[in-house]
Amino acid sequence: MGTNTLAERIREEVNCYVNKLAEFQGKPVDIQHFTHVSVSNVICSIIIGRRFSHEDPRYQSAAESLTNIAKNAKGAAAINFLPFLQHLPGDFFKARVIEKNTVNVKNMLVEIVSEIESKESTDSDDENIGNYIFSYRRRQNEKMKSGKKTFLDDANLIKTIIDLFAAGTETVATTIVWCVLYILCNPGVQVKIHEELDRELGREKLPTMADQERLPYLAAVIKETQRLASIVPFSVMHKTREDVTIGNYGIPQGTTVIPDLDSVLHDPKIWGNDAEKFNPERFLRDDGSVLQREEFIPFSIGSRICVGEALAKMELFLFLSSMFQRFEFVSPDPANPPSLEPNIGFTAVPSPFRLSCVIRLQKYKHS
Numbered sequence: 001m002g003t004n005t006l007a008e009r010i011r012e013e014v015n016c017y018v019n020k021l022a023e024f025q026g027k028p029v030d031i032q033h034f035t036h037v038s039v040s041n042v043i044c045s046i047i048i049g050r051r052f053s054h055e056d057p058r059y060q061s062a063a064e065s066l067t068n069i070a071k072n073a074k075g076a077a078a079i080n081f082l083p084f085l086q087h088l089p090g091d092f093f094k095a096r097v098i099e100k101n102t103v104n105v106k107n108m109l110v111e112i113v114s115e116i117e118s119k120e121s122t123d124s125d126d127e128n129i130g131n132y133i134f135s136y137r138r139r140q141n142e143k144m145k146s147g148k149k150t151f152l153d154d155a156n157l158i159k160t161i162i163d164l165f166a167a168g169t170e171t172v173a174t175t176i177v178w179c180v181l182y183i184l185c186n187p188g189v190q191v192k193i194h195e196e197l198d199r200e201l202g203r204e205k206l207p208t209m210a211d212q213e214r215l216p217y218l219a220a221v222i223k224e225t226q227r228l229a230s231i232v233p234f235s236v237m238h239k240t241r242e243d244v245t246i247g248n249y250g251i252p253q254g255t256t257v258i259p260d261l262d263s264v265l266h267d268p269k270i271w272g273n274d275a276e277k278f279n280p281e282r283f284l285r286d287d288g289s290v291l292q293r294e295e296f297i298p299f300s301i302g303s304r305i306c307v308g309e310a311l312a313k314m315e316l317f318l319f320l321s322s323m324f325q326r327f328e329f330v331s332p333d334p335a336n337p338p339s340l341e342p343n344i345g346f347t348a349v350p351s352p353f354r355l356s357c358v359i360r361l362q363k364y365k366h367s
């Protein structure tokens with residue numbers, strides 16, 4: 001799918017999202033659920049070509065299951081190291097919770113894929129271009145016709161869709177919520193974001209990707225959020241395919257390796273003694289332009305770097321720029337800001353909190 005089409009789909013979702021937040025008229029609300037639904041709708045529009053309403057019960061149940069999987073993933077990781085643990089009575093490592101939720105998501109997807117495919121047979125190819133399921137099936141048919149061996153089968157279609165939902169929803173939604181939480185605890189940062197947005201974009205038009213380079217302060221805020229929140233602290237497990245030597249350490253073939261991204265993102269030798277503080281300025285040069293740091297690795301590094309990095313960056317910019325343009329985020333009790341203590345599962349998620357989305361702009365004149 002082209003970058004422009006993708007950005008347009010994200011902007012459509014962002015517009016629905018900020019309208020949804022505006023409905024609360026500044027009353028305190030926990031935005032985690034709405035943010036998850038909107039971000040997974042971006043993945044939905046890529047995979048099946050349409051979005052779901054925030055109230056759709058089938059969709060709400062799948063979103064809840066994905067959250068449960070991410071929340072409990074850390075405990076279940078112990079079973080990857082010591083597989084016999086899965087036979088213990090009870091569910092101390094939450095493997096059964098994960099299994100139950102995965103089956104729920106899988107059943108919903110199988111149902112949706114079959115609905116989409118029965119509808120697609122009546123749609124023209126042009127209407128389906130840019131839809132992941134359609135592209136997958138087209139490639140699968142080409143491979144089968146050519147007689148080549150292919151892994152593109154029904155089971156892998158569902159598995160890759162689950163991967164995209166699981167990896168692409170929790171991560172981006174959690175980063176957006178962390179950003180707002182850091183802002184509540186650092187109100188001076190929000191003042192600077194608003195100044196930059198008002199000066200560079202005004203308040204009439206929903207931001208586009210073309211606006212990104214005019215907002216270096218916001219870019220620094222997003223980077224600092226990703227650094228400090230370090231939402232995938234232990235990345236994804238890998239296994240060595242051959243014997244390797246790193247420094248004085250020999251790592252035999254077949255060793256499970258857990259990359260500790262957190263140790264780089266929070267290292268005071270790299271970021272200074274204020275490494276545990278939220279300080280967007282560390283990503284800005286003296287002239288106000290954005291500083292790229294090679295130690296900034298929230299998406300990991302190497303050949304298995306996150307495949308969704310470009311999409312995630314686009315979403316973070318379009319969601320957050322529009323949110324700050326439209327609202328001022330205020331803690332209902334400024335003297336007692338919400339806790340910054342994360343709940344660590346597969347991702348590091350903020351503890352639930354409420355905030356007021358005070359409207360700066362009623363509605364966009366042009367979207």
Ligand code: HEM
Nearest residue numbers: 167168171172232235236298299300304305306307308312
């Ligand atoms: C702020 C958002 C995100 C962060 C911080 C993030 C971070 C990561 C990290 C650390 C990894 C592990 C890389 C490794 O194995 O070394 C990963 C893998 C992955 N990510 Fe992301 N990600 C984000 C968003 C997304 C999005 C939006 C998608 C897709 C639509 C996505 C899809 C994936 C997939 C499929 C993998 C597995 C790649 C593989 O198996 O090689 N991610 N991500």
